[in-house]
Amino acid sequence: MKSKHTVFISIGSNMGDKYANCIRGIEHINQLHGTKVVDIAHFYKTSPVDYKEQEWFINSALKIETELEPDNLMVTLKNIEEKIGQYEKSVRFGPRIIDLDIIFYDAMLINRDNLTIPHPRMDKRCFVLKPLCDIAPNLIHPILGHSVKELLKVVENDKEQQILFFK
DSSP: OOOOEEEEEEEEEOSSSHHHHHHHHHHHHHTSTTEEEEEEOOOEEEOOOSSOSSOOEEEEEEEEEESSOHHHHHHHHHHHHHHHTOOOOSSTTOOOSOEEEEEEETTOOEEETTEEESOTTGGGOHHHHHHHHHHOTTOBOTTTOOBHHHHHHHHTTOTTSOEEEOO
16 A cells, blocks of 8 residues: 655646636546545735736645655646646746646655755745645745744735735
8 A cells, every 4th residue: 555645736827717727726636546635725816926927826725645756746747737728838937827836745855857845936935825824834844944834924025925815
């Protein structure tokens, strides 16, 4: 029997029916063999970060249990993005139909060209931290040693990162 891993995933969309795209992503994840979505954060409407000339996003976060190892999960998430219609991103941080990122995978640390866990910019992103606080506020970042709630306090007053409750 394979062991179950606890994984937190950030989900977002800013093209088409943004909320529906996120829901489809969650449904696809929940249908994966040996994987179950165990918690879903609220959805938030968030301003774009870095590349500003684009529509606002709908973002949330998921807690899943999975038998998939990190590399297999990452490939599977990219396949889900393609199924939903995400094409190769021509602009870094640009518009996307769906974006699925592994934020935490157990307390694992991975730093490779194709996969970094914890997600390398998560501690600077309200659109990741705010939803994550809904489902795991006391989760400790394994490198920084601070809880998700503490990390959010550092960036939530950043006027560049607007975040509004959606659902």
